[in-house]
Amino acid sequence: MPIQVPVEAKRSEGLHRFLNAKSVAIVGMSSKPNSAGHIVLKNLRENNFAGVIHLVGRTAGEIDGLVVQTNIEDLPLGVDLAVLAIPAASVEETLKSCIDRRIGSAIVFASGFAETGDAGREAQERIGALVRESGMVVVGPNCLGFTNYAAGFSITFVGVNKVPSMAEGTTDAVAIVSQSGGLANHLRHGLTSRGVAVSYNISTGNEMDLGLGDFVDHLVDDVSTRVIMIYAEDIRRPDAFLRAAARARAAGKPLVMLFPGRSPHAQEAAKSHTGALAGDYAVMKTKVERAGVHLVDTLDEFLDVAEVLARYPAPSRGGLGILTFSGAFCGIAHDFCADLGVEIPQISPATEAHLKALLPSFISPKNPIDLGTEAVWRPELVGAGVAALLDEPAIGGVAISIPIVSPNHAKSYIEQVVAASAGRTKPLAMAMLGDQLPLPPEFLEIARANKIIVSRSSDRILKALARIVRQPDARQEAEPGAGAPAAPQLPKGTLPEWQGKEVLRAEGIAVPQGRLVTTIEEAEAVASEIGYPVVIKAQAAALAHKTEAGGVMLNLADAVALRSAWQVLEANVARVPGLVLDGVLVEKMSPKGLELVVGGRRDPRWGPVVLIGLGGIMVEALEDVRLVAPDATKAEFVAEFAKLKAAKMLYGFRNSPPVDVEAAAEVAVAIGRLVLRAPSISDVEINPLMVYERGHGAVALDALIVNTGN
Template structure:
């Protein structure tokens, strides 16, 4: 299923059900299970029909109790299964097709237990699909929609009736971590309206939930705790949809280390792809990644309580010089512009501050201002109201007597000024704590932390503008242009590259030395001689390449050398002949390649090439297909950017031709899924208007 078009019927049955059946119902709300779920549904005022299911009881909490799910005469939107794993299958088997739209499986003991558990889980999913339903879980702690009291969950936060919804939606592959995030977010005044514990994701998975929630007007931010991404293409689709909708997608993606990846696999029973590839996808689609749980909460807070920004110029205000320095260092490190205070603003703030204030950026309002929160707020207002700054951080300490007044002043400012700002507030008085929690602006306990989080907001907004300006990838070569000849021969590989517009040097695959000499003589220039074999990937390492060959005798020696070396190192390799290629001089060497990731599919790789590959670690990846505009943008942002533009007397290089080559290679990767890897290295980028050539290429082809 494409997450661009999620299964809205099943997901609506999960988040907006008109009827809920609780299998495993009881009146015992002291243990995790059906009794607790029934209590929470009642406590939070669910207004739909509830069907308790348990053969032990005739009634539960005053509601008629049915012996089995199949005994309920009416169609059911959502069936919550909180019974032993063996009972889950029997419960589903007894149903007529179409009886239940969505199953929420709290029960554990499936795919997370190993191969046998995966087999049982897979059979259960097949059965559910045969019955016309979809499934959440297994191994889920439930779902929550606080907007309408749909809370079929065992999450303990629901034991409080006063939990208020907000514009954050959270999906978590760990029930415990998700519940902890949900609880801490509520403690810090971040309203979460929707939550789903996706469990093992045997059917519905993260991109399904996120894709559905993007279309909900009550949702402004989507958060995700992710251990493994099951459907890479679906994740890319939903990330781009969130970016388009202006709803930040914030993820806590774990499994970066080998130990973490192993733990993630054992937890969810799913493949964990390369973290570098995942990060490249996040960068390309505007996903905000948190490093840990604290940062995840911070990001949800700053995106929840600030509007979008228009630039990266930040104003810093404090009544402590030291706090201002901490904020300035953090803002600068994050790439923000801590621009000096313009003379116009200096004059305005000088009218309300003491003569000995520091009229710079950071603006040091001086210590006595702890007793004048109105003046601190006025300083912030003056800096934000004009066109000089895009955001601000106010750092305050030890404001005890006037804490509530400061919150009120800043609340008015938040309503009047459509720019993001955060407050660093160290040691607030207890009488202001609840007001701070409910404030419509984010409050942090440290100046640097406040600056870093405002920076995250500003960097995201700028990145969103850049990514949305990129046109969608468009073909200028047809999907069948290279035919369907197997790519397990050098001649076919060469033909495929040429068909997709990848320019190669003049070359032939010669069967004899005589053919090679005829070609060399026609060129009347030095050549390179390489062994032509689809089975020998690293030709240079075995002496399978000789460059700068001049004259007939040198050519004969070179041909004999590469042939002998190839036969000695790879006696069973298929040898198609000798690749004789004109030597091309000049230009900048770059790498263009394809890496097919098991989760995200083909990724386009580019960076410094030739001998620079191992010296300059600046490799970039983009999910295929890639537009020329996106390729050009990333090339210009890379460490090679100055060289493309012209560096120290050298002229500009043909970055347009390189971007076009990258885009065309990306379509080749999309059209030919048997390409596991492809290296064009080096690609020589010539002067502006002269194009680029792939001097060497290596295919790794899988059936």
Template sequence: MPSATATAKPKHPLDTFFAPDSIALIGASRDHEKIPGRLLAFLRKNEFPGKIYPINPNYGDIDGLKCYRSISEVGQPIDLAIIIIPARGVLGALEQCAAAGVKNAVIISSGFAEEGGDSAAMQDAIVALAKKTGMRISGPNAEGFYSDVQRVAATFSPTVDVKPGVPKLVATSRRIGIVAQSGGIGFAISHRAKALGIALSYVVSAGNEADLGAGEFLDYMVQNSSTDVILLFIEGIRDVDKFLAAARRAAEIGKPVIVTKVGRSGAGERAAASHTASMAGWSAAYDAVFAKYGFIISNDLDEAVTIAAVLTTNPLPKGDRVAVLTVSGGAGIWGADTVSMQGLQVPELSEQIQAGIRGLIPSYGAARNPIDVTAQGVNTGGLQKSIELLDTSDEVDAILVVLSMSSETRMPFKQAELKPVIDAQNKPIVFYSYTLPSAFARKELAASGVVVLSGLTHVGVAMRQSLQRARFKLAPSDTVASIPFDIAAHLQSAKLSEADSKSLLRAAGIVLPDEMLVTEREALDGAISRIGFPLVMKIQSRDIPHKSEVGGVRVNITTKGDAFSTYQALLDNARKHRPDAAIQGVLVGPMAKKGVEIIVGTLQDATFGPMIMVGLGGITTELFRDVIYRPAPVSATEASAMLAELKAAPLLNGFRGAAKTDILALSHLISQVSALAAGARDRIAEIELNPVLVHPEAQGVTIVDALVVPKK
């Protein structure tokens, strides 16, 4: 059978990688106990439909295939070379591949950048060769890839071995694709998915990513029509621009991406000049990017596979109302508790629906929700008919079926009755077995398009994540505007005071209170006349970032005498606590009206660049850490969505009778600050506005304190 590329012009640069017509195996072996031998055996066991060319000068033939001394002797077009030879010989083999016109290569061999030193230099040479020749290279230190669609087992993973006479379990028509920066975990995900009957498209191990990276592999899965749901296992993204472009495309076309990000426990290396930076977790920027593009985050392998199972067998729900249908009262209550704890609703059904269900089940059953059809209800067909009734009801948005599937001989459903309901895809119908499901049950239900799940908590998470996915809307992209002022004039010093920072922000068009920097006592009268009482007075020094710690802040000053005495006290306190600090003066401003305290900040992430953060502000901001991050810039609409995600969101929306706040003004401010951070990414490391007081609707916001940290 010819591969897809034999009959159609490639639509993606990696079509010849994932669907090659011909493969050369450099380092092939007759020994199936060794990796090179396993590679060849797995290619043949999986019935690769194209040409295979073993390359090894030590053999004349391997398993009935002619073996070539070098790739130059083949004399035929080769789409893919799989290289498994000692590291020192890899670069030479790649050069021979390039000379022979090989389009793609997978380097299984290890001993490169992961070892450092000269080995890292060898990988650098591979990078240079890829750029020079245009040959696409995966690895080194990769576990290869597997294509179920084109039957390409270009890996030594035992998970792709074919056992004669053992039929494949396939319950889903939709397929999952897997991109992993750990080959072992990538194939572990596929192994568990196959055990449940979830169909696969591709599994690829990225290895050291000398050339091809996770972002480009993600891009392939996004555009690939055989892949319906994508699972990512990542440690860090190297091809950032390609990754972000692929993530946006997935969001635009509605293709779900489930991601597991590891390496979350490492200590961050950012200098914590601001609350914004000190609160940023090691993976805050990754989570911000995932949230922006609607990725589903899962930190558990079985949970991720369960989410994939729900997404590949069901439509997305239209709402949060779940009917729990069971044959065991206790199990049904447990199921109802589980989905409720995930924030889903288990509503009591209308009398009309209850009456319909009561007509299908014994008198000792329960019809309110959870619905207990009892074991007798299974035998009489009440379970199946209840599913059919709920599937067409507008009172619930999803059905959770909780039952025992341990029998090796009996089934609670008939395929002729269940399959049409599943095929109709009216709403999600999720099946959970509280006993370990038998192979018989899995096989029988797979014929109806059902995956049997056995982890109730994971099922609850998957149903919640499906709802969140259904509600996700991609925010419109916000272009980065040029900075409309001479920012360099505001960044003459390595450190900025509050007065310096506010001067820069005003120049950027951000509205701040009318304030004056008083540098000598005689100018205080003019400041009082201009601003009026009550006043706030704060010491200003580029050497004192935390003014309150040196007694450098006084509020609610109501008389001229108090203002003059405060001026002197602030200077005295600063000299006492920080005698070496260079004092700029005292910042005099109006007392702000009361409002909800919010923090707005930015930081620079080493991978994704500028990030905007918003959260519950004030002096307790680091205590509660109620913050949301997004890549900058964001629109006011996206900023408003960030605010809605805060646990403190009710405080902005009129909590316990308080006035609803000016969310529009706050959203506009967040958007402005994010645009400044993005536009000045080469000049500004951090911005922090804390607190920002959010006043009642139509009364705006007040930036009380501000800090801008120049980039070193």
């Protein structure tokens, strides 16, 4: 009986055969000398491919000494890689033939699939399902190819180039995995121009089969790769990507990702480029950053952060230390870092005393260190200042922003920086001012030989270092443990408020005193029991907008007001066609506080997140909200509340006292626990959550829960 190989093991083997093929079949060879198939062949020849090359075309013959077969069936069994240089219409049948010949992997260059619309997407999904069932792996369609720089192996139809081989023994290379082939080449040139080795450059295109997560997972085990750069327009299998990110994090291999899609126009551009679905950028951001991915905003930052991490793979958390020759830059840096949300911490008394003994009396030993013109006469102060900042516990990275002065001075400064950074692991970067003024060759030689990061932009090094040193520690999102309480059993659909509040109460969230009644007499009894003033609310799952329907009566001071309001409420809801009430919720009227919103939502692909923000109608008017991982701690939620644009209102604004942020955070923790435990709940919203003065708690005044029943 044959041994059954797990599907994931087969895919891993197929991916290895793809990137390290020893036999290649080029399918779609024509007589045209500059066609895609010819360029693929020329690249193999140019790079001295030592494996076996097979050609398949419509017309039999010979090209470059190789026989052209007219049928894939004529190929030997088990070729490692099939390169499909054929039109989209021929892809499906060709892949079926590849599967029959047990070809390990294939790459599809053709466009004309998901990026063209629904029909193309349907065809792509159908072919992808066929491939996954077969065990063969496929890259593309709509991709430019890939290059393995360790092996000097390149499969692409865009130009013929000699692959620059990566130095043997390299362990600090960057691998590029991109859904855009053109951008991947830009990134590769940007890295190599900085002296950063590149191990792989992989264009994944539309990802009918292999996706970003597959490549990340594979590259985690690659000894030459230290950092993985990812350009994504859609992460089609978030679960696989997050698992791969967890492996990368455990292996100490940082992931840096650029993901356009914050704006509607960017989402539309992605659809027409790689057939990406317009997802929720904010949800994605919450999930990948929780997994430890460095999610950047710009191309410059993409390259800068990747370079820093290639040089410093295990950076420290903390603030920034800054050394300059300009007092003006100190003020500029403070403003810039405040906007970035990174601290420029004060140095410790011990460091201050150490620097004071080294510096002249007119230079203040503080962060930023401004050496003024003194460094012109005493270059050793640069090294002393850099070393002191790197050794400061509160500092996670050091930015140096200085002028060239002269070739000899520049050489002295870089030598001092090299000596100061020796044996220290915190990231360090130099901005040599002067815009496009050429840097002295001897300066560049020393920087390159010692892998010192050099930029011409202070803004860029501050932004890159800030991104890294402020990155929160990654956490794998927790699953409900074996000891967690059972998920609540709920009816399918939107729950009426009274039932939603029962769920909240069971989770330990405070709700107003009161209960559901069906008659005015019961209402009067409840009001008498809990005390006036009270509020009454019509209750039915179908009554989503109670206030608009006239189903809410507030601040009823006594029995007379209650009876009058009951009659008005009954008349109002009677005008809603077909509405049948569960009853009327009678509750104690809550005092005024600050209205917040706390909710949970389940993204169909990324899973649950918790939303916090300013409540009432302001959540829609200002959209001042934060998305947070559902397993975040109370301390993490407190920190997220402080990041709201309207955070001043939480901590005492004008004549208002500080509110109980910790109580609001406890509610958020409970909501996160609920959505993790109950996968059938798609939405939870408490709006408003009335939060009172510090130490006086928070009460859920309204509750919306949607249960899909899945």
